[in-house]
Amino acid sequence: MSAAVDAAREIAPGAGPATTRLIEAQMRAFPEHEAALRKRFALADADPIFCETLAGMIERIAGETLAAVCDDYRWLAGAVLEEELFFRREGRYRLTSFAEAEALVYADAAYMTRYMNGLLLSQLWWANHTAVLAWFRDRYLPANRPGARHLEVGPGHGLFLHLAASDARTSEATGWDVSPASLDQVRHTFAALGKAPPPLSLVNLFEPSPEQFDSICFSEVLEHLETPAKALARVHDLLAPGGRAFINAPVNSPAPDHITLFSTPEAIVELVSGAGLVVEELLLAPSTGASLERARKFALAISTVIIARRAD
Amino acid sequence: MDDAAILAGLEEIIRELFDDYDGPVTPALAAADVEQWDSLANVQLMVLAERTFAVRFTTAEISGLANLGELAALIRAKQG
Secondary structure: OOOHHHHHHHHOOOOHHHHHHHHHHHHHHHHHHHHHHHHHHOOOOHHHHHHHHHHHHHHHHHHHHHHHHHHHHHHHHHHHHHHHEEEEEEOOOOOOOOOHHHHHHHHHHHHHHHHHHHHHHHHHOOOHHHHHHHHHEEEEEEHHOOOOEEEEEOOOOOOOHHHHOOOOOOOOOOOOOEEHHHHHHHHHHHOOOOOOOOOOEEEOOOOOOOOOEEEEEEEEOOHHHHHHHHHHHHHHHHEEEEEEEEEEEOOOOOOOOOOOOOOHHHHHHHHHHHOEHHHHHHEEEEEOOOOOOHHOOOOEEEEEEEEEEEEO | OOOHHHHHHHHHHHHHHHOOOOOOOOOOOOHHHHOOOHHHHHHHHHHHHHHOOOOOOOOOHHHHOHHHHHHHHHHHHHHH
């Protein structure tokens, strides 16, 4: 057995084989990340079974490019630290408009590839990201009604959409995005995971649509928008009466393309309520290793997840 | 500002930021010694030090310091 495998097993002693292989690959690309990985897998809520499921998905999505994906995670960690430095100094995110994010991030295909690859691994390496995905699978989806029509706006890699499409209660799933490259990413994920992709459409959320859904996933989109309140109003209108939404946005989470800063979870809850949605459940998942109290005290990132319902 | 004054100022920051740590704060103290001292907290430490001592660090300086003593020396050098 190689030293790298031994090291990976030491970092996460209870981890399954896919998790161990991913840690091993990450350690090869980014040995300085060992302390962070140790901290992440020492957490009591690092459910090894869910982590292993997620690691298996990531491994299949990355495929033969796993080493490059691990390199890209290293790059992402550096990019996030740069944004963190700006945020701590200035008390705001660097970018303030969608046009800036489009010019600097979204229109740069090479940048986007690295960014998305890095974020793929963050689903496992960042405890708050894993917690949100687990809550979606274990808490949100089981309360959908049988035969639910599910929409995801901005499906990213497609991990949430894959879970929703695979859920027995979902009769139809679909994904909307404004970026053809993002939809290609979702197609790749479904192909890698051996499932036919659901209908995926180039749709701007802000344009009127006659469709309505029983379930909407809106994860890590609000912080990318100039008008999050308007977006939530659209989510409300797209829900059928009694329909449910899974809304996830981070507070104090500087990143290269985040433009709207939420300073407290309560600010996001108020925004959701203000859109006419009834907040039913709330998950606050602080950044890896931080207690909620510490995250609030030092303005650390907190993934704020709301399960809401359209009342009328 | 002399070394002792800089270290005293840094100790105040360390005690506030890393509130689970109750060990000694010496020039040899490094991130590996403090559970809460990760890469994001290191950025917070550096920005608090910038404000306290009216200096500005480069990104390379922020990621390249081995321990508190090196940080104190850098602050002293920047203060001239």
